[in-house]
Every structure is written in C-alpha cells, then in structure tokens.
Amino acid sequence: MTTPGAAQGSAAGADAAVRVADLTITFPTMDGDVHAVDGLSFEVPPGGALGIVGESGSGKSATSLALMGLHRGSRARITGEITVSGTDIVAATDAEVRAMRGNDIAMVFQDPMSSLHPQYTIGDQLMEAYRTHRPKASRAEARKRAVDSLDRVGIPDPARRINSYPHEFSGGMRQRVLIAMGLMCDPKVLLADEPTTALDVTVQAQILDLLDDLRRDLGMSLILVSHDLAVVAGSVDEVLVMQKGRAVERGDVRRVLSEPEHPYTRALLASVPRVEVSRAERRAQIRAERAEAEQHARREREAPAAEAEAAEPSTAGTPSAAAPAPGPERAAAPEAGEPLLQVRDLRVRFKVRSGLFSPATDFYAVDDVSFDLFKGETLGIVGESGSGKSTLSRAVMRLLRPTSGSVRFEGRDITDLSDRRLRPLRRDVQMIFQNPYSSLNPRITIGDSIGTALRVQGEKDGKLIKRRVQELLERVGLEPRHYNRFPHAFSGGQRQRIAIARALILRPKLVICDEPVSALDVSTQDQVLRLLSELQDDFELTYIFVAHDLAVVRQVSDRVAVMRRGRIVEMSDGDEVYENPRHDYTRQLLAAAPVLDPDEARAHRAERVRMRREKAEQVTTSA
Template identity: 75%
Template sequence: MSGATERPVVAVRDLRIVFPTLDGEVTAVDGISFEVPAGGALGIVGESGSGKSAAALALLGLHRGSRARVSGEVEVAGVPVTTATDRRLRAMRGNDIAMVFQDPMSSLHPQYTIGNQLVEAYRVHRPNASSAEARARAVESLERVGIPNPARRVNSFPHEFSGGMRQRALIAMGLMCDPKVLLADEPTTALDVTVQAQILDLLDDLRRDLGMSLILVSHDLAVVAGSVDDVLVMQHGKIVERGDVRTVLAAPRHPYTRALLAAVPRVDVSRAQRRARVRAERAGGTARPARAGGAAGPGAPPAAVPPAPASAADPAADAATASGVEAPPDAPLLSVRNVRMRFTVRGGLLGRGTDFYAVDDVSFDLHRGETLGIVGESGSGKSTLARVILRLLRPTEGSVVFQGRDITRLPERRLRPLRRDMQIVFQNPYSSLNPRRPIGEAIGAGLRVQDSGIPPAEIRRRVGELLERVGLEPGHYNRFPHAFSGGQRQRIAIARALILRPKLVICDEPVSALDVSTQDQVLRLLDELQDDFNLTYIFVAHDLAVVRQVSDRVLVMKEGAVVESGDGDTVYTAPTHPYTRRLLASAPVLDPDEARRLRADRHRLARGA
C-alpha cells in the first residue's frame, strides 16, 4: 500500500492486543500489519468486536496505562508508539496524528465553549502562542471545516450546535496543529444521510487540500467506498482481506467480505426484491439468525406467541374494546388527518415566545399488514409524529383514528387499553433497557401492567417463548442488559414490544445504532414477525436504503411537512421533489467511482453550478 521510495507515515507490524477477562483473556487484535503512505487514505472495516477500534486506539498509544497487553511495532510519523516515552506520545497526539471519535457529545465538554476547547488543544502543543493567536487559529479551523460565521460560533457551546456541526467542530479540533494523519473512528454513524455525505466530503477535501493521510474506521463498506484508496477487512482481530478499494468491492475473495457487502442496504434494491431473497434463504434453511449461547437450527419452526388474554383490570373496557365499534375489514388500521404539533420556544436563537410546528399538516392511512416508511433528516419531525400517533404527545390540531376510533382527545385512563395494541421499538437499545432489571422482567412488564391477574409463572413462560422466537434463549430470563451485544439488546426491545401482541408497532430508528450485519439480522427478524403475526409497522429512519427495503409506502418529511409520498418503488425511482432527490443523492453507494461522481455533483450544486 505504500510507495517504493517514500517512507510510510503509519507503519504497523504484527500488532497484537490482548485484554484480560474474568475467565481468561480475549485477543482483540491478532497480529495485523499494514502501512499508510503520506497523503494516502485507508479504510478499516469490520463488525462490532472485529478489533478495528482497538487497533485504531493503538496508533495513538491510548492502551497505555490500561490492562491491555500490546505487542508488535507501531510507528506514526517516525515515532515508535509502543516504546516511546509518555512525554513523546503526548507531543505526537494532535501534532502528528489526531483522532475524531464517533460521538462528538462525549468528546466535547458541555460547559466550555467550542472556541475554548479548540484554543486549549492548540496551546497544549504551542505553549508560546498568545491567546489572540490561538483564538484566530480556532476561528480559521472552524472556517476550514465549513462552520458558518465562525467568528461568532467560536463562542457557542456544544449544545448549540447540531450533530453535524458538532462533528465538524471535532474535526476542526483535530486540525488545529496540522497533523500528518487524521484518524476518524465511525465519524458518521449517528448522522443522517445528508450530514453523513457532508462529513465524508469534508474529510476528502481536507485530505486533498492539506496533503494529510486519512484512516477511516467504519462497519459500513459503503461509507468508505468513495473516501479511501485501500481497505482492510477485519474479523475476530485478524485482517481477512486487503487491497485497492475498487478491487475489494468489485471482486471480494473472502466469504466474510462478501457477507458484509450483502448486508449493506442499497437504495436500488426494492422491498419486494429483498423479501424474495430473504424468503428463498428461509426456505433453504439459511436465514435463521444464530441464538446467543447456541445456534438455532436451520429452518427451525417459530415458537408461537400466545394471544393476549382479556384484561382482568378493566373488563368493561375490554368488552367494548379500545376501538369502540368494530371497523369494517377493509378500513385502515390507522388514519392520520391534518395533524399539527406546535411547540413554543422561549428565548434562544428563535426569539422569545416563538412558535414552530414540528409536525405540520400531515395526513395518511395505514392498513393492516402494511409497512409505512417515514424518512427525513434529523429535525424533520419524524419522531415527533411517531409520538403523536402513540398519544405520548397530544397534537395541537388534527386527528389520529386507530381501529376506527379517534384517540386524539381521549383521557389517559381510556388510553390504557390502547397501549397493548400500539407499541414502539426505540432507537438505542442501550438506553431503552433498565440496566438494573433482568431482561425477562423488562419484557414481561407489559403483561403485569395490562393483566394484573396473570400468574407470574405464566408470564415467565410467555416471556421464554418470545425470547426464543426473537433468537435468544429462554434461559436468558435473569440476565441483565450488559450481558448482551447491541443486536441482542435490540431483539430484547422487539420482544418487549410484542409481548402484548400489538396490532401496530412503531420502529423509531431501530437499527441506526447497529453495524450492517447486525442491522440485516434485525431487519430479517422484523420481516419474519410481520409475516407470522400480520403486524403493521411504521418504520422511522434517516437511512433511505433501509427504509426502501422494509416499506410498502414511504413518506418523505422536511421541516415537519410531508413533501413527497407514494409507494416505495415510485418514490425511489422517480422522485418528484428536489428534497427527495437530494436525500437520494446523499445516500452512500458501494461503487467508488459512482461515489466520487456523486461527490463532484454535490460540489457543483454547492457552488451553484
């Protein structure tokens, strides 16, 4: 990967990282070697747990002082990282190599302005610089990464920036001392597609303009496709494939690389195409996900989920049912009409007592067994609309009719029977589960609330059956959330939503925190459950490729309003609104040449060409 005469700016030889555990040790990185030339770009790709982030941290010597055992050679800009003194390492970090972490909110101090944090990063390495010089450098760095009005925004706090602007500020901090290498570890995972495209474009521009090297760590091959020259694919701490990015993506040799490519959602694959492929795999006995603690047998029959019993707490309400009167069979399960949700902002940038509509005149129907995708950038109103449908928020105007009954103004006590029929799967499985509560109790909580007379043994039995149905073990009932991976936690969250046999499940960004292979497993699970139990989904996401592959119909939202709607194939193949076309143009693609062509198009649009 390096030139024949020029010394590489990063050289790693036989790097091995071992972490001690309670019952032995885990080899996170197992003898990897690679080089990055000056001005080059390398992508390191793999699932969560593949060792890519552990290897990245070793480039800055960040395992020093931990219990990790690091061996091998790591050299950055001529500095032998594994043997250098602590003082030399501190001098290297920021000067020779800088790191951009995944979550800017955990990297930026909330009580200090952006400018103060940039100035500190500069003066650590330039102690003789004056305050005025450091501040001017901070403004220049913010301008370099595209922050508007940098002389004013340098005084802003992190919470006053959007997610994309915070990531830009973090990149600006890394550039304060003009490092030779920028190491970006999952820098776009939590961002929507347009902001993700902006960050990737920015990193590419900076590499070209400043002549620095880039190491981009990601779980998604589509993210690195248009941003790097070479790629390493890691699995279980080892490099299983490496080479020029075009060659690796066009003709992958290793089965693991091919599996990663197959798991990447693509905007050119329709829901019908994906479902046909998944059903063919299921029929062949190859699609059942592995269960924690043991593999589910190929084609194993699903465990039945028992129907929810009548409520012992409110028999009158159940006798009438939450819907009041029985709706005709062909009637929509859900009708949303002219819904608006107004919030009042007091103070801040919008002015004192300013009203704005997070949801602005939204209408649609949803029938049983359908999946409606709702897509848009962060702040478009998607999640607010989902909470209005669930009546977690009462809309300012309009109506929400569920199972033939308008629930918009129902008092809370009359909403309770509806809660069993409308459930939600939240975005982050790490924060949606109580860390101090066994997962079996978390899943069974809905039964205990809705059916207070059901015996504990029956609750445990039903929870065990449902755990098995979502690919886990009934014996996991008493385990706590920290004992599970991210994908397993999301399966637990899905089981919790299904315990009451709901008719409607709202999935609010359910896979955005997961790597692509785990994401694919969760989407397959949702497909299977929909087929088996005739579930109706509302799937909220910013990832256009994911939305297309799960949705019958799609709503595109911008600034609270629906700007385009229709069946998924039409919206994706013949979009009519410029905003939809812009979203589609920002979606990552697996063809490096196509990715760079789209980047050039975005540059032309930005210049007004």
C-alpha cells in the same frame, strides 16, 4: 490479496505516514487473556487513505486507540510495532507520545457530544487544543487559528460561532467542530473513528466530502474506521477488513468491493442495504432463504425416523414423500375500506426561545401531516434529523399530545384520550425505540422487562407470563434460558431483539419502529431487519418504520413518506419514490445515500459539489 499478516502498502516502510507491523493488543480478564487485535500489519502512505472495516468487536477501535497511544496506563498489553511519522509509539516516552498527538496524528471520535465539554465554548476548547501543543502561542494567535479552522471545515460565520456552546450546534456541525479541533496543528495523519455513525445521510455525505477535500487540500493521510463498507467506498484508496482482531482481507477499494476474496468480506457486502434493491426483491430473497432453512431442518429431523423405519420394515407403513416446505406467502396488500390508522391535519407545536430573555415563539415540529395506514402495510418515514419523524411517531402513539388535528385508530378518535383511557390502546400499538442500550433497565432481568407489559395489562399468572415470554424469546432468535439474564450480558443486536420481543408480547396490531437499527453494525442490522420481516408475516403486523437511512427504508416499506421541516413533501409507493422522485428534497436525499461502487460514489460527490456551488452562486446573485 497478500497475506494479511504481512506489512503492505504502496510506500516503503520508512516513507509511510503510518506503519503497523505484527500488532497484538491483549486485555487480561478473569477468564483469561482476550486478544482484541492479533498480528495486525498495514501501512498508509503520505496523502493516502485507508478504510478499516469490520463488525463491532472486530478490533477496529482498539487499533485506533493504539495508534494514538491511548492504551498507555491501561491494563492492555501491546506488542509489535506502531510508527507514526517516524515516532515508534510502543517504545516512545509519554512526553514523546504527547508531542506526537495533534502534531503528527489527530483523532476524530464517534460521538461529538461526549467529546466536547458542555460548559466551555467551542472557541475555548479549540484554543486549548492548540496551546497545549503550541505552548508559546498567544491567546490571540490561538483564537485566530480557531476561527480559521472552523472556516476550513465549513462552519458559517466562524468569528461569531466560536463563542457558542456545543448544545447550540447540530450533530453535523458538532462533528465538524471535532474535525476542526483535529486540524488545529496541521497533523500529517487524521484518524476518524466512526465519524458518521450517528448522522443522517445528507450530513454524513457532507462530512465524508469534507474529509476528502481536506485530504486533497492539505496532503494529509486519512484512516477512516467504520462498520459500513458503503461509507468508506468513495473516501479511501484501500480497504482493510478486520474480523476478531485479525486482518482477513486488504486491497484496492475497487477490487475488494467488486471481487471480495474472503467469505467474511462477502458476508459484510451482502449485509449492506442497497438503495437500488426494492422491497419485493429483498422480501423474496428472505423468504427463499427461510424456506431453504426450513427444508434443511425438516430433512435433519426426518433422517433419524427414516433410518429407524429402514431397520424395522415390518412394523412401519410406507410413508408418503414429504412435500417441500412452501415459502411464506407475499404480504397481504393494503385492505380496501377503513384504514387501521388515520392521521389528519396533525400538528405538534413547541415553545422555543432564542435566548434567556427572548420571548417564546412557536415551532411546529409536525405541521399539517395527513396519511392513512392499512392493515399489514409498512409505511416508511424518512428525512433528516429534525424533520419531525420521531415527533410524528410519538404523537401517533400518544406519547405526545398533538396541538391540533386528529389520530384515529380502528375508527376510534384517540387524539384527546386521557392516560387512563389510553391504557387499552397500548395492547394494540407498541414502539421499538432506537437505542437498545438505553431502552432496557439494567437492573431488571430481560424476562421481567418483557413480562411487565402483561402484568400492567392485568395478567397475574406468573407461570403463564414466563411461558409466553420464553416462547417469544425463542421466536426472536434468543433462548428460553436467557429469561433470568440482565441486559449487560447481551450484544447490541441481541438487546434489540429483546426490545422487539417486549413490543410484541401483547400481540399488537401496529408497531412503530423508531430508528430500530441505526445503532447497529451492518450484519446485525441485516439480522434485525430479516427478523422484523418474518414477524410481520407470522403475526400479521402493521409497521410504521422511521429511519434516516434510505436504503433500509426501501427494503422494508410498501409506501414511503419523505418529511422535511415537519411536513410530508412526498409520499407514494416505495419503488416510485426511489425510482421517480418528484420533490427536489427527495432527490437530494437519494444523491447523498452511500453506495458500494467507488466510482459511482465519487460521481455522486461531484454532483453534490456542483449542486452546492450552484446554490452558493444563487445566494450571491440574490444578495
């Protein structure tokens, strides 16, 4: 690895599509200046692809905004050099920067719903982007360009869909629209900032395949920003790893992922969940590390006592040798006999309309689902967005009333219980929601937020409530003194720990985890998954773990259910599902899962391309 502070790249600086030299971005605050980016340098050659990777707060997005000149007008202070296709962004005028955007470099943002205006059609927004940079273009020319751009990114029937609104597209299709918008003026550089974070594995694979195809076909450069090394593995030539605003490592993607030199890079790689690692292997690793940490803590506690005893031998007996701390026992196997939870023939129906004056039709989000769940077990439920995972979890918890079928908890039928009669059930069944930012009330301290459940269940002793909350805060890795803090004072991972504490305050028997780590970066995700594993051992918890990330699901699940279009298409032991999948849909999900080996990632991509071509040929033949 060359020194991170030095400019690098395969092309000479003058020939680079993007050149950044000694970039520093500083934000003034009441507590002093914050260096979001500190002395960053890199180059991207024409047609090249660079992945910028790091945790939240590492400076990735600040760098992306600087490349687009989007810090202008803010309080940010920028020094150093940023050159995009010959334009010096730092020294250029506002008019020159506006001319550069869209033509020389375009950006694809993370959240398509906040980037697209809900009141304008897709076509109007694409045409506006084109005519802003091509003011002499006619509306007809802009419309044709918009249709061609939608077709280029794989939107079916683009001439018709150009009149659709953003809410009429799926998440993956909206992300394709953003990419189409970025391509309207044929930029030389495409900057994609976390373009797949909110997408399930199959849609994520489609977007990454699309970006790779566009780079090859159009000859443009790609800068792919992500917190996940597995996402960039098969899509870039080089990787730049950022930590606290600095580049700590950069090099060829194969070298960095196989032989990382910096401890931070190695830590990121260790945090990435891997689809080939079984739950037993992962839990054994976690238990061994936990036992080692406990032994280290015990030795530190006993050292002062041993020193004191050596100083006063006449007043102390000879202590017995401390036994090594045993690792936690393997989680109990599912009990024979009565399951903790029984779901039979469950259906959840919604009435939907295809248009304002269209008749309502039935849509079954959950369709004839049955399974048993035993005490101490973790059932993973995996599938694409819209497969019915979250609807099923809400029906099990009775946040939704099932249309038909039954849900039995500890032998009791809870399917048709009234809200009043469901209240005692809330002690035993709790949920951890997906987004830690929206699941906590910003106006309530975390102590009150966690303790509210105890008050609702009838506990009136305020001192007892505070003591139990503080004990639980400490158990989930926070501090008792955090009791009176508000949610905004915590990071995303800390907020999810607070959400976990709130779910556990009533000592439930079943916890439903609905995408609990999808909004977190990989290192924070790893910490939360370890915490959930430890809590399951300590509190004898039973989990339903809902996620679209197959690697995460394998590491936490005894059994795995694969859902598609409201139905369970495959359910078996976790290792069996991953190593010997029986259903074609399961095999498609596994083929789309990101892997850390760049060569394997490219092989998976070639296989997906082959499968898509075969499917297209079958459709053409049948037509």
